[in-house]
Amino acid sequence: MTKITVFKKDYVTELVKIIRNTKNAQVLQKHLANYHDKDVAEAITRLNETERMQLYTMIGTPRLAEIFSYLDDAKPYLDELSLDKAARVISDMDADDALDILDELSAEQQQEMVARLDDDSRRDVKKLLSYEDDEIGSCMTNNYICIPDTLSIREAMSTLVRQAGEHDNISTIYTTDINGQFSGAIDLKDLIIARENDSLSNIISRSYPSVYEHGKIADCIEDLTDYEEDSIPVLSENGTIAGILTANDIVELVDNAMGDDYAKLAGLTSEEDLNEPTFTSMKKRLPWLIILLFLGMAVSSVVGMFESVVAVLPIVICFQSLVLDMAGNVGTQSLAVTIRVLMDEDLSTKKKLSLLIKEMKIGFLNGASLGIMALLFLGIYIHYFKKYIWASAFLISGCVGISLIVAMVISSFVGTIIPMFFHKIHIDPAVASGPLITTVNDLVAVITYYGLAMVFLINIFHI
């Protein structure tokens, strides 16, 4: 509902009507030309199969390829096409979009389809398939314009016009030297406003940023974002252009990277999808839970050492969950902050130390605030509801308060130092830190709380 008030118009409903009511192919094509491929894709999902089958015959393969690129879940619609038509549609897509669709097919279907693609597409798709998922090459597109840097302005313009028919990403034009290696970039704007007898050299940026195809996405995503470019070239080892990353590719990279961080913080091995089968989701979550179970058992055995305290003074168990939960919360806050900082920047040792000190200061200040609240409110609660005399009530609540302060300072320390350590030894801190921090914090909180209770309440004050 709310979306309609943000977007000017609900084009999809309009499109569904147009498609249902237009029986002439040319008229329909003319109508559809006004609409965005994404809206047409969404309209397609709202039609029934007969309506769709009719539509497929009425619009050409190139447009169908554009539209299919925007389908979230293209397989069922692809199955409605003949194998040959499907192959032609996929051949007409950019290689990265083609790959997204091929990924949805079974290994067998995929092989059959790749064999039917035209030669160019097959080569491009195979190239993309050769990269690891975390390599930049895996998400680049082959949709870019490239010209020799020795052309005149006039020749450059006419080469552009020729290539623009096939390639959309024209706002930055890449140049290659006589060896075919990447030599610079031209802002289309500069080419358009250049005079015919200017030299092309003057508008080529020779030191334009570029990344290597086998580079890791995680290592350059921040910089890619910072350049705020329409596209950045991806080079192969020998310096030729392998493809480009468009700003839209970068949107997707940022979305995935942040989604993964988010999932990992929640104890999921990777982001989940609504349509994924229960068993797949279960498998993504179980490994963490098993690790946490065994770490939890270790904590249990430590709690077991304080059975004697509880036997003498059962009231202390009331506040165990409070101290443990608060230590856990503070540890998670520090963990989340540290991980974001580690992802974003290369920190010097000095900066790391200052982050650590800052986190511990925050832990202490927040711990002190909460400790005082706990002392007051719990003291009153223990006196009135648990019928202890005022002195004993405040000794017990004081014990909770002090434990909160100690546990929160240590949790902040642990929540900062552990991800730094994993980052240092090149293990993904977002994955490894969570369970370890929870366990260490639980242990610290249990020992502080029951230890204090044993020494302070039982041995010294004999409550």
Next chain:
Amino acid sequence: MTKITVFKKDYVTELVKIIRNTKNAQVLQKHLANYHDKDVAEAITRLNETERMQLYTMIGTPRLAEIFSYLDDAKPYLDELSLDKAARVISDMDADDALDILDELSAEQQQEMVARLDDDSRRDVKKLLSYEDDEIGSCMTNNYICIPDTLSIREAMSTLVRQAGEHDNISTIYTTDINGQFSGAIDLKDLIIARENDSLSNIISRSYPSVYEHGKIADCIEDLTDYEEDSIPVLSENGTIAGILTANDIVELVDNAMGDDYAKLAGLTSEEDLNEPTFTSMKKRLPWLIILLFLGMAVSSVVGMFESVVAVLPIVICFQSLVLDMAGNVGTQSLAVTIRVLMDEDLSTKKKLSLLIKEMKIGFLNGASLGIMALLFLGIYIHYFKKYIWASAFLISGCVGISLIVAMVISSFVGTIIPMFFHKIHIDPAVASGPLITTVNDLVAVITYYGLAMVFLINIFHI
């Protein structure tokens, strides 16, 4: 270190050398023309003040404006310019970049600076300042090209060439009708390959997506991403173009939105910055902690009701933290999945129900796996280390196992239904759900575990 292997070259070091060694302004300008503004901005931060002061006099205001737009923390560098030069630099920026820099100044400095901007910039900046932070208008740019839709192809091309001098975002050209209202978009590619006597009308997409300036960012971010466009126009209420969102603006929106989700999941009110003072960070974290403290106290008072169980059978306290932690972990997993799904899609009631059932199934399956492990391992532990006879040991560990299953199913349910509920009543589920879910899950886990222990272990089996 790693970054150099991903990016082709370390242009920044190169630039620092060039700037230090070039004393002729024209030569320097020619050199710098080859480099990306972002790399020059980074080089500037590595120079000393004298070197910078010299640089400022050697490059023109327009380029300086581009470079300053890329500075993360521009204030100290801006302070090195005279007030007049600073105002000219800011006037030359896109309004959104200008605003980013003005935001770093104190209210007083900001006013003084705005007063010195040229008329156009002042108007544009004030316009941007008039939007709320969560409105689309607040992040749009005024850097776009717009032509009347009645022009011929030839006129359109020459208008483009005229406007391109000032505006970078030329890959989509917007058109307005005779009333000045937004009427469509032209892909620059189509304009370039069009023949001079074609009609402009044929290449205008009349149903191009557009958003309203006062729309909420959160409501359209997913769709904006899905369009994969170089830019989307932002309209004012009367249908005229107020600005555009570029793909790079959308990268930033996605980054911020996901960063906020991440922070909220970790119990931070918003994303934190490394350079932010301790007290600011503390204030961002304390509110949550206070809420959690009081909710924790509520849980404590429920635990207190089971003091009698603990007094009779102190061993049960060993596993309280285990059951509570596992319930919490499962609840967080369900919460994280549900929030991502709610953000991404408009779910029908049927889909929500199926998500709920799926989450509970996962909770049950994972609970059963962990419950069986707990039964076995804890039984052995209790027999050998706590010296209970086998039967009692397995009764106690069975009690933990069953509690794990029950707590994990209910936690999955709670972790899914609570964010759905908050989403329904238009409260941000990412903020509100965490503490409530923790508390409900703790309560459920405590009552299940101690309740089972009381009935099963004490009343029935008299361990």
